[in-house]
Amino acid sequence: MKKIIMLLAVGAMALGFTACNDDDKNTDIIPADNLYLPRNNYPIDITTGQTVKFEWEASKAGGNAYVIYELLFDKENGDFSNPLYVVSSANNGYSPTVDVTSETMNTLAVRAGCAPGATVAIKWTVRVWKGLSSTLYTGNNGERTLLVTRPNTIEPLPGKVSIQGSVTENQGTLTLSAASVLHSSKGTYKDERENGAFECFTKLTAGKFNIVDDLGRYFYLQDKNTIRISETETEPVATTVSKTGIYWIYLNFNTMTYKMKEISKVEFLLSSPGNMAELTYEGNSVWSIEDYEWNVKVGGNGDTRHKFVCSFADGSAEYWGHFEDDCRGSGESEENKNPLFYNIFRHSYDGKWDNTWKTNEAAREGFGKLVTFRLHMNNTDAPLFLLERSFSDKPGMAIPTSVNISGAATEAQATIALSAASILHTSKGGEFNDDREAGAFEAYTKLTANTLTITDNNGINYSLADDGSIEKASGANATTIKEEGIYRLYLDFNTMKYTMQKISKVEFWRINGGEKAELTYDGNGVWSITDYAWRVAENGDSRYKFICSFADGTVEHWGHREDDCRQSGFAEPGQGGGATEKGPLFYNVFRLSTDIGEWDHTWKVNQDIREGYDKLATFHVYMNNTKDKLFLHDRSFK
Secondary structure, X not given: OHHHHHHXXXXXXXXXXXXXXXXXXHHOEEOOOOEEEOXXXXXXXXXXXXXXXXXXXXXXXXXXXXXXXXXXXXXXXXXXXXXOEEEEOOHHHOXXXXXXXXXXXXXXXXXXXXXXXOEEEEEEEEEEEEOOEEEEOOOOOOOEEXXXXXXXXXXXXXXXXXXXXXXXXXHOOEEOEEEEOEEOOOOOOOOOEEXXXXXXXXXXXXXXXXXXXXXXXXXXXXXXHEEEEOOOOOOOOOEEEOOOEEEEEEEEOOOOEEEEEEEEEEEEEEOOOOOEEEOEEEEOOEEEEEEEOOOOOOOOOOOOOEEEEEEEOOOOEEEEEOOOOOOHHHHOOHHHOOOOXXXXXXXXXXOOOOOOEOOOHHXXXXXXXXXXXXXXXXXXOOOOOEEEEEEEOOOOOOOOOOEEEEOOOOHHHOOEEOEEEEOEEOOOOOEOOOOEEEEEEEXXXXXXXXXXXXXXXXXXXXXXXXXXXXXXXXXXXXXXXXXXXXXXXXXXXXXXXXXXXXXXXXXEEEOOXXXXXXXXXXXXXXXXXXXXXXXXXXXXXXXXXXXXXXXXXXXXXXXXXXXXXXXXXXXXXXXXOXXXXXXXXXXXXXXXXXXXXXXXXXXXXXXXXXXXXXXXXXEEEEOOOOOOOOOEEEEEEO
């Protein structure tokens, strides 16, 4: 904390040179200089284990700006320029009050040079901040003294502590961990431990257990939360557990005090929208939830922030979360994540958005999946408590290899096999290949206002939700088409997202002269124009492609695989008679965005022999994959 304050002070000095023109009234701090609790020379006996409440009068700042507070402690002859300890006030520093634990008071006494069983005077005051400016409370009532008495603790402190007896899991010896810090405010944490304090999360059965340290000394737990050493030190004195349960046990040999709280449940918390689910205690301080449908998905809730809630039988709770306040490293690869990324830090404040984990949301990690979490609260698998997470497909929700639509809404109420989804090309290329999207399917088809069934190769039915997501359906006819029309239906089972665009028209487009003519929808994904006078005459330019216009105002071009149709003069496939033939994809249709120029990726006829010149042209466009492995067009002239 002192390092942080020093850095703030350096930053304040650096910024001060650029703030000379600030209005003095807006940077002034008016300290109240009035402390309320505890009273001057208040005696504190750490052996009680109770917290100490500090209160002071609120300060003001110029411009009615907000201020924050810090509680400073120092030796009796100190001037707070290098304080023994600094504590932020409650409510992340905004409230003029804070509760300080007996463990912190013991740390203060040790830093002030107080021996076990002795009493030391410690001064305290308040520092108030506005931005990077600060001042101390002063005057007769701006500084007070505490008389802190340390417990008559043991020397030396234990280096290791264990619990023995038939009440432990597996009736074995349970070694406690060095006690972690319970954080009381939002921030970026580090692996801090309490020297001389130990803890465990474990199941105990009703009965008796013994406590022993690495020096062979035995201890037992008494009323009023005190730890006692056995009279002979090396003879065990049993502690009784009255009720079987899962417990958090905390032993502090600095204050010779303990806490033992029964855990009622540990829950997973998904911050948005606030879903919770209880974990199962597996034993050996491990909690888990397996294959939980956490409903994170594209087209729905895409916020993956999560942490865990530990609820105690006495009604209190604490949160088990991430080391950063906002999980900055969620998009990093596993090997590049901070080493503390999956470690679990304990905190007491209840901000559901703070110190949460996230998945790599940009890569949609875990979207549409079942999630499994394991919480290792035993320090045997890592130097600090550890979180494991993994994702799996929902049962029956593995990515399909084929998809059909059927039902009253389809053309002729037939079953239609969707095509593997084609690529929408957004830039000009030398030549396109038959690329498809794995796990995605599409169909160009007419649908009527009726019900539709979507089925994959595993016999699983799906429905299309209004939010653009694909959901598993319990039966057939799960999707209702609201408006009749010709559609491009696109289903992506990687993201469980779909689009359904209504097609308003498909047109033939001869580039030179810009003439356009609308095609007729023949059914089954086929459009045609017959005996069209396309006005290609002597020395005419025959470049053409097709335009698909959607009802939502978007447009795409359907064109040739090459950017300049280099094979137009070659013989037809299978008719070359030894001559060079057109490639197998010459007549196939590729989808292009309007970012591609109007002259690019067009077809041409064989202009050397004036193919189709002064003729009527007939074109068919097959957008159904039934005539070839990619969408196809054909042409004829008379």
